[in-house]
Amino acid sequence: MPEIILKNVSKRFGKFVAVDDLNLNIESNSFITLLGPSGCGKTTTLRMIAGLETPTEGTISIDGNVVFDADRGINLAPNKRDVGFLFQNYALWPHMTVYQNIAFGLENLKWDKKRIADRVHELLEMLRIGEFEKRYPAELSGGQQQRVAIARTLAPGPKVLFMDEPLSNLDAKLRMEMRTELKRLHRDTDSTFVYVTHDQLEAMTLSTRVCIMEGGLLQQYAPPLEMYNNPANLFVADFMGNPTINFIDGTAQMEGSKATITLGNIQAEFTADKPISLTGKDVVLGVRPEHIHISDAGKREAVVYSTLPTGMETTVKLDAEGIMLTAVVFGDVDYPIDSHVRFDFSKTAVLFDKATGKNVARGALRIK
Amino acid sequence: MQQTQTGKVKFSRIKGRLHAWFSKPANIILLVFLIALTVLTLYPLLSLLMETFTVHMGKEARAAKLPVGAFTWYHFQRVFATRDNNYSWIQFYKPLLNTLAVSVTSSVIAILFGGMVAFLVTRTNLKYKKFVSAVFTFPYIMPSWTLALFWETFFKNVNIGLKTSNGIMASVFGVYMPEWFVYGYFPIALVLGLHYAPFAYILIGGILRNMDANLEEAATILRTPRWRIIWRITLPIVKPAMLSTFLLVFASSMSAYSVPVFLGSPVRYYVLSTTMKELMNTYKGQAYIIVGVMILFGVAILMLNQKVTNSRKQFTTVTGKSGQISKIDLKRANAPIAIILVIILLLVAVVPLVTFALESLIIKAGDYSLGNMTLDFWVGTGLDKRLDQGDSTGILLNPKVWKALGYSLGLAVTCSVIAGTSGILVGYGVAKRRGSRLANWVSSLSFFPYLMPSLAFGAIYLAMSSNITWLHGFLLLALVGSVKYLPFASRSGVNAMLQLSGEIEEAALITGVPWWKRMLRVIFPIQKSSFLSGYLLPMVSCMRELSLFVLIVPTSNTILTTMLMQYSEKGWAQFGNAINLLIIVVVLLVNFTVNKLTGASIDKGVGG
Numbered sequence: 001m002p003e004i005i006l007k008n009v010s011k012r013f014g015k016f017v018a019v020d021d022l023n024l025n026i027e028s029n030s031f032i033t034l035l036g037p038s039g040c041g042k043t044t045t046l047r048m049i050a051g052l053e054t055p056t057e058g059t060i061s062i063d064g065n066v067v068f069d070a071d072r073g074i075n076l077a078p079n080k081r082d083v084g085f086l087f088q089n090y091a092l093w094p095h096m097t098v099y100q101n102i103a104f105g106l107e108n109l110k111w112d113k114k115r116i117a118d119r120v121h122e123l124l125e126m127l128r129i130g131e132f133e134k135r136y137p138a139e140l141s142g143g144q145q146q147r148v149a150i151a152r153t154l155a156p157g158p159k160v161l162f163m164d165e166p167l168s169n170l171d172a173k174l175r176m177e178m179r180t181e182l183k184r185l186h187r188d189t190d191s192t193f194v195y196v197t198h199d200q201l202e203a204m205t206l207s208t209r210v211c212i213m214e215g216g217l218l219q220q221y222a223p224p225l226e227m228y229n230n231p232a233n234l235f236v237a238d239f240m241g242n243p244t245i246n247f248i249d250g251t252a253q254m255e256g257s258k259a260t261i262t263l264g265n266i267q268a269e270f271t272a273d274k275p276i277s278l279t280g281k282d283v284v285l286g287v288r289p290e291h292i293h294i295s296d297a298g299k300r301e302a303v304v305y306s307t308l309p310t311g312m313e314t315t316v317k318l319d320a321e322g323i324m325l326t327a328v329v330f331g332d333v334d335y336p337i338d339s340h341v342r343f344d345f346s347k348t349a350v351l352f353d354k355a356t357g358k359n360v361a362r363g364a365l366r367i368k
Numbered sequence: 369m370q371q372t373q374t375g376k377v378k379f380s381r382i383k384g385r386l387h388a389w390f391s392k393p394a395n396i397i398l399l400v401f402l403i404a405l406t407v408l409t410l411y412p413l414l415s416l417l418m419e420t421f422t423v424h425m426g427k428e429a430r431a432a433k434l435p436v437g438a439f440t441w442y443h444f445q446r447v448f449a450t451r452d453n454n455y456s457w458i459q460f461y462k463p464l465l466n467t468l469a470v471s472v473t474s475s476v477i478a479i480l481f482g483g484m485v486a487f488l489v490t491r492t493n494l495k496y497k498k499f500v501s502a503v504f505t506f507p508y509i510m511p512s513w514t515l516a517l518f519w520e521t522f523f524k525n526v527n528i529g530l531k532t533s534n535g536i537m538a539s540v541f542g543v544y545m546p547e548w549f550v551y552g553y554f555p556i557a558l559v560l561g562l563h564y565a566p567f568a569y570i571l572i573g574g575i576l577r578n579m580d581a582n583l584e585e586a587a588t589i590l591r592t593p594r595w596r597i598i599w600r601i602t603l604p605i606v607k608p609a610m611l612s613t614f615l616l617v618f619a620s621s622m623s624a625y626s627v628p629v630f631l632g633s634p635v636r637y638y639v640l641s642t643t644m645k646e647l648m649n650t651y652k653g654q655a656y657i658i659v660g661v662m663i664l665f666g667v668a669i670l671m672l673n674q675k676v677t678n679s680r681k682q683f684t685t686v687t688g689k690s691g692q693i694s695k696i697d698l699k700r701a702n703a704p705i706a707i708i709l710v711i712i713l714l715l716v717a718v719v720p721l722v723t724f725a726l727e728s729l730i731i732k733a734g735d736y737s738l739g740n741m742t743l744d745f746w747v748g749t750g751l752d753k754r755l756d757q758g759d760s761t762g763i764l765l766n767p768k769v770w771k772a773l774g775y776s777l778g779l780a781v782t783c784s785v786i787a788g789t790s791g792i793l794v795g796y797g798v799a800k801r802r803g804s805r806l807a808n809w810v811s812s813l814s815f816f817p818y819l820m821p822s823l824a825f826g827a828i829y830l831a832m833s834s835n836i837t838w839l840h841g842f843l844l845l846a847l848v849g850s851v852k853y854l855p856f857a858s859r860s861g862v863n864a865m866l867q868l869s870g871e872i873e874e875a876a877l878i879t880g881v882p883w884w885k886r887m888l889r890v891i892f893p894i895q896k897s898s899f900l901s902g903y904l905l906p907m908v909s910c911m912r913e914l915s916l917f918v919l920i921v922p923t924s925n926t927i928l929t930t931m932l933m934q935y936s937e938k939g940w941a942q943f944g945n946a947i948n949l950l951i952i953v954v955v956l957l958v959n960f961t962v963n964k965l966t967g968a969s970i971d972k973g974v975g976g
Contacts, residue, residue: 085586091582
C-alpha cells in the first residue's frame, strides 16, 4: 500500500522560496488535501511529489521507494512513479476523441486492444459518459470534460492519485455533485488521494487529513475537524471555517489553567483544558460563530449590524459595544437591522498568544 | 385608411431600423470599407479579366492580326494550347511546374527549419536562445533578394550562369561550385525557404509558447515516452499552424519575383512570376492570364487555409497554471546544436551584410585584397573621371540617393499610416459585427490583396491609372502600397480587437464618450503594441519593396529599391551593393527603433 513520505523538502525559484523544509507523512489509502491561499506552495508540493517539478532539497519516497533524493542525486521521472494526475484545466488532448484520450495511457502500457476497449468502456460507464465516446473535448461541457479527465487518470489504475484543484472550473452545483463522487471514488479505487485546493470547505468535507500551508511553510497537518476545533495558530483558525472565526483582542490575567480576560468592556473567564503559559499579557480569543449564542437569556446586549439568512441558518453580525462579532443562528430566523439582542458565549473558545500567533490552549469561555 | 396607416407604421419601422443601423460606427466603417475595397480590389480584378480578352498594342496586335482593343481568345489559346515550338510548354506549363516545385520545397524548408528552431527555443534548454530568437526574424525583415544576391555573389564563378566573374568562394577559396548549386531550382527554393522560415518560427512558436504545458505533462504521467509525446501530442496540436505556414509560404513563394530573377534567369530557369514579367513587355494579354492563374492558386490556398483552421477539433489554447514546463534537457547535444544554429543564422543574417559591405569596397571584381579596396563608392568624388562606370560621387554624397531615400521613407510612412489606420478600423468593424455577412465580406476583401502577386498588382494599377488623369506619381504609389499591405494591418487589427472584450468599450459608451474618443482614449492605448505592429509591417515592407513599385515608379522620382535595380542593370556592382546595404540598414534601423520605443513587433502581423 502506497505511503508517501516527504523529508525536509524545499523548492526555491531563484531567491523565491516556494516550499520551505516540508516534512509530511501521507498514510496509505488516505485522502489528503493541501490547503492554502494562492502562492502558498501547495501546487508546487503536489508537482514535486508527482515528479513534474524538481525539489531543490530533500527526499521523497512513494510506497517505500525513494523517488527523489537531492543528496544522492536520485530523481525518478514522473512516468516511473506509478501515479495519476488530474489537472485543474483537465488538459484533455483536443485532437483526440474521448475514447482516444482515455485509451492513450493504456496504449503506453502495451495492453492489447481488447483489454483497452474493455477498460475504457468500464470507465465510461462508471463516470456516466458513455454517450460521448466519439466526441472531441471541445464538444463537451465543463462537467463532462472533468469526467473524461478523471476517467483518463484512473484508466491505468494508479495507486496514488494527485488532483490539482480539479473542481475549481465547475459551477457550484456541479462542484457539490463531483465532491460526493470523488469521495465515493476514493473508497472504490482503494488508492491514496492527494488533493490541492484553496477552498477550505472542500478540504473539510473531502479529506481524512488536511495539510495547510502558508508562504511555503507547513502550518498544521491534522484531520479536518481537529483542525477546525483546535487550530494551531491564528492563520489556520482564520482560514478554516465559513463564516470565519471571531478574533477578539484582549488581555489575560493568569491563575493556573484559569484566566480572567478583558475584552473591551467585557470581562470573561477562560478555563483551559491544560496549563497555560503566555509570553505577555496580550491575547487573541478565537470564538467560532456557532459558539456565540443569541437568546433573551444572554448576558450582554448587542446591536444587530446586518443579517444574512439562508433558510437553514442565519449569519448575524453584531456590534457588541465596539467589538464586531459574527454569530450563526440555526433555523429560519431573522432579526431587524439595528434591533437590540442579547448574546452569550456558549463555552468553547481557543486562546492565542498575540505575540506569536500560536494556539495556547482550548477551553471554555464564560462571561462574568 | 387602415392600409395607409400600416404602411406608415412599416415605413417608420424601417426608418427606425436604418437609423439604428447607421448609428453604430462599426456598421458605417464596414460599409465604407466594403465599397472602397470593392473598388480597389475587385475593380482591378475585373479589369485584369478584361485585359485577358483584349488585343494590346505592339507585337500582340501584329501576331494576333487583330486591331488593338478587339475581343480575342488568342491569349488563352497561346498560353494553354499552343504546341508550335513547344510554346505553351515553355511559356506556361514548365514555369508552372517549376513554380510548384519551388514553392513546395521552400514551404517544406521553412516549416522544417522554422518549426525546429521554434521547438528548440520554446521546449528545450538550448543555449544562446536570446541571440537565436533575436536574429531569426532578420531574413524576413531584410528584402528577399538580399539572400539571393548574397548567394550569387558568394558562389558565382566564370564557368556557370552569365560567366562574368568569380565570387568570394571561387576567388578566395578556389572552389568552383556546380551550376545546380548556384542557380535554378535548388538555391531559389532554399533562399525562399530561409526567407520565410520566420513565418513558421512565429506561427508555430506562438502556438508552442501558448500551448498548455499540462497537455504534455498529462501524457508524461501516463508513462508516455518523450518521442511519443512529441509525435502524438505536440505535433498534432501544432499541425494547424504548420499547415497555415505551409499554405502562406506556398502563396508567398509562388508570387516571389526578385529571388527567381536573380537566381533563375541567368540559367533560363523560369517560374510563373518571371515569365509573367517577360511577357508583360511583349504579350500583355498572356501575362495577365498568368496573373489570373496565380490569383486562382492564391484563392484556393486561402480557402484551404480557412478550412484547415475551422475544424471540430478546436485548438483552444487555454494556458494552464504551470507556466514553467519542464524543458527538454539537450544534454551533450546542446552545445553542438546551439553552435550549428548560430553559425547558420550568422550565414543567413550577418554574412550577407558583410559581403555587401565588402563588395561595395572593392575596385576590381573578384579581388578581395586590401589594396583593391576603397571607400570611394560611398564617399568619393569625381569618380566618373577615375572609373569608367557609375555616378560622379559616392552614394552618401549623391543628392539623387538622398532624394530617393527621402522619397522611399515618405512613401513608407504614408503607406503605413493609411494601411495601419485602415487595419485598425477594419479590425474594429469586423470584431464588433463578428460573424455577420458584412464583416466576413470586408474581412475577406481586406485579405485579398495578399493573394495578388506584387508585380501583377502594380501592373493592374498601372493599366487602371492610365484612365484616371489625377492618379499618378506619389499618389499612385501610396495607393498601391496601402492596398497591398492592408492584409497585414487588418490581420493584426482584427486579432487585437478580438482580444478586447466588448465591455471595455461599452463601459465608455454608457458614460456617453463619443466614438472617436473611445477609439483614441480607450481602445488604442490598451492594444497599442498590436496596433503599432499593424503600422510597422507595412512600413518595413514598403521600404524594401521592389516588384510592387517597379512598374509604376515615376522616372523623375525614384525610390531606393528601383534605384538599386537600375544600378544592377547598368552593372554598377559596387554602387548597387552599397545601396543595397543602405536599404537593409535603414529597414533594420526603422524596425528596431520602433520595436524598442513602442514594443510593436513584426511578429504580430506576420503571415496572417
